[in-house]
Amino acid sequence: MVWKEREHTMATAEQGPEHDFPELLGSLHSLTLGTEEVQTFLHEVTLLAGRLVKPPASCGITTHYDGWPMTAATSDERASLIDEEQYGAGDGPCLTAMRTGEMVQVPDLETEDRWPTFVEAARRHGVRCILAMPLVIRGERRGALNIYGFERADDFNDTEIERARVFAAQAATALALTLRHIEQGQHATQLEDALRSRSVIDQAIGILMAQQQCDPEAAFGLLRKHSQNHNKRLRDVAREMIERHTGQPLRQAPPFRRAGAGG
Structure with missing residues (x-):
């Protein structure tokens, strides 16, 4: 069931984000009910999140493990590389979002003056814009959903940003339910x-x-x-x-x- 939902979502992605958004949320809910492993669930979430915007972006989920930031899942290798650049620099959009619990938007890396070490590395990887959404579970900041755009600057319009905000809130809730389901099974x-x-x-x-x-x-x-x-x-x-x-x-x-x- 989960895979059929995902294939259907991918097939209809060409019709545009406005048409896709309810289906993306529906697929996220299906993942919550049908995925037994946290790693599989997180990877599927990143694939769905990457399709929140047009053209599709790279996406990663950052969380903390033993006091250190780590990438829990990515939609592709590019997102993983950019996440690692951020950890190496010690700061960046997703770490800021996770630390503050607030959305962080980077419309254009060419004019961004925050986190200079990370920004320089992200430019080398071809990143043009970034959107980092905190994943908050019952008031606790558990991670961040990172969306990396490569096509052009200012790639996320207001509608897409609001969809990302809603999706991140739903993803955090789904993550909590999935963890609880797996914990109960254990x-x-x-x-x-x-x-x-x-x-x-x-x-x-x-x-x-x-x-x-x-x-x-x-x-x-x-x-x-x-x-x-x-x-x-x-x-x-x-x-x-x-x-x-x-x-x-x-x-x-x-x-x-x-x-x-x-x-």
């Missing part, structure tokens, strides 16, 4: 792993209770002591005990079926 997987481990440990406790004629607490204490003495995970100790007792490898438990799952 929590569910961790829960399933814990339940499988609990089943194996319970089986081993039952074996020890029968062998040692003891209660569950005492059996668990023996299992845990063996785990600590041999520096092994409790589940691994339990599995080895079951396999010794049965003389057969422990069978893999069938996967859990979540509510609403097909099949």
